Amino acid sequence: xxxxxxxxxxxxxxxxxxxxxxxxxxxxxxxxxxxxxxxxxxxxxxxxxxxxxxxxxxxxxxxxxxxxxxxxxxxxxxxxxxxxxxxxxxxxxxxxxxxxxxxxxxxxxxxxx
Amino acid sequence: xxxxxxxxxxxxxxxxxxxxxxxxxxxxxxxxxxxxxxxxxxxxxxxxxxxxxxxxxxxxxxxxxxxxxxxxxxxxxxxxxxxxxxxxxxxxxxxxxxxxxxxxxxxxxxxxxxxxxxxxxxxxxxxxxxxxxxxxxxxxxxxxxxxxxxxxxxxxxxxxxxxxxxxxxxxxxxx
Numbered sequence: 301x302x303x304x305x306x307x308x309x310x311x312x313x314x315x316x317x318x319x320x321x322x323x324x325x326x327x328x329x330x331x332x333x334x335x336x337x338x339x340x341x342x343x344x345x346x347x348x349x350x351x352x353x354x355x356x357x358x359x360x361x362x363x364x365x366x367x368x369x370x371x372x373x374x375x376x377x378x379x380x381x382x383x384x385x386x387x388x389x390x391x392x393x394x395x396x397x398x399x400x401x402x403x404x405x406x407x408x409x410x411x412x413x
Numbered sequence: 414x415x416x417x418x419x420x421x422x423x424x425x426x427x428x429x430x431x432x433x434x435x436x437x438x439x440x441x442x443x444x445x446x447x448x449x450x451x452x453x454x455x456x457x458x459x460x461x462x463x464x465x466x467x468x469x470x471x472x473x474x475x476x477x478x479x480x481x482x483x484x485x486x487x488x489x490x491x492x493x494x495x496x497x498x499x500x501x502x503x504x505x506x507x508x509x510x511x512x513x514x515x516x517x518x519x520x521x522x523x524x525x526x527x528x529x530x531x532x533x534x535x536x537x538x539x540x541x542x543x544x545x546x547x548x549x550x551x552x553x554x555x556x557x558x559x560x561x562x563x564x565x566x567x568x569x570x571x572x573x574x575x576x577x578x579x580x581x582x583x584x585x586x587x588x
Contacts, residue, residue, distance in 0.1 A: 320429065327433060331440040338444040342451035343588070349458040358465045359560045359576075365475030366561040372569040378522055379561055379571060386559065 349393070357394040364403045454586045456554035460578040463500070463515060464558050467576050470498035471517060472562035477572065479565050486566050488519070488528040495532045502533055506584060510534050514553075514579040519572045527572070537579040553581040 349355065363383060370376040387396040471478055480497060483489045494515060495502065502513045511534030519528040541555035556578045564570035 324429075324433065328436065331437065335440060335443055335447070338447050342448045345451050346454040347458040349461040359468050359558050362468050362472045362475060362562060363560040366472070366563050366571060367475070369475045369563055369568055370571060375522065375569055375571060382573070383561075391558070 355393045357392055357399070360392045360394055360396065360399055361403065364400060368403065368407055451588050452586055454550070454554075456580045456582055456586050457556065459582075460554055460556035460580050463513075463578045463580075464556055464576050466500070467494070467498055467515060467517060467578070468558075468560055468574070471574060472560070475561075475563055476565045477562045482565070492530055494530050500532065504582065506582070510536065512537075512581045514538055514577070516577040518575045518577075520575065522571060522573070524573070533579075534581075537581055538577065540581075541577070541579060551583050551587050553579050553583075555579045 363379075367376060367379050367383065370379060383396070386392065392399075471481065478497075481489055481492055494500070494517065500513075500515070502511060504512045506512065514531070514533040514535055514537040516529065516531040516538070518526055520526055537553045538555075540553040541557070543552055557575065559573055559575050561571055561573055564572065
């Protein structure tokens with residue numbers, strides 16, 4: 301009778317110890333995964349100038365100012381084609397069409413004054 | 414006898430919890446130091462800012478800077494890009510090779526190169542030809558941008574200007 305009780309108690313203790321061991325392993329594995337994820341994230345810390353919301357594309361503005369100053373329509377057409385190609389290749393950091401309209405509007409407004 | 418056994422179990426448990434606490438605290442410290450210890454790679458942003466500075470200096474409201482031309486209205490070979498565009502190439506790293514390279518190439522509408530000016534360490538330009546994959550991130554960062562600008566003496570003479578901006582500064586930006 302006593303032997304049976306001791307055996308049962310031993311089994312209960314073993315299963316309890318197993319739970320603790322598994323719980324510890326789970327904690328260690330989770331921490332390991334977190335450290336690995338952080339080390340990957342830390343390597344990707346870059347400042348993406350193109351993706352910043354506040355970017356003003358001075359290079360695009362210069363091109364558009366030059367475009368509107370051209371007198372010869374054939375030259376103007378060639379430049380526009382090239383600018384559109386650059387836009388399709390996503391070489392500008394600002395929206396080409398809205399900047400085009402904005403600069404055109406401002407230049408016309410200044411001409412009227 | 415039973416009471417003594419219970420106390421022993423409690424002691425073991427508290428040692429266990431203390432060990433777990435130390436492991437978790439250590440992991441948190443490791444994660445924070447890993448993340449905040451890694452530098453931000455700001456070279457691409459810096460290269461873009463330099464492109465803006467150069468384009469602003471070479472062209473104003475769509476017309477090229479008159480200082481780019483000599484008395485005969487030809488391109489001025491002695492144009493000092495660094496001085497005229499207020500560029501400072503000094504860094505905290507005292508490398509003799511230089512950490513920056515800037516080039517501005519002028520093309521006509523037929524895509525013929527007419528004129529070129531450059532400043533800095535031209536050896537860095539070789540890095541731009543390598544595929545910029547993750548494993549090559551210790552190479553210099555390059556930014557190439559094109560824009561149009563008119564000849565200040567003629568409204569139909571337009572140039573396509575290609576600006577190449579290269580920055581090394583690997584020690585400060587890449588771990």
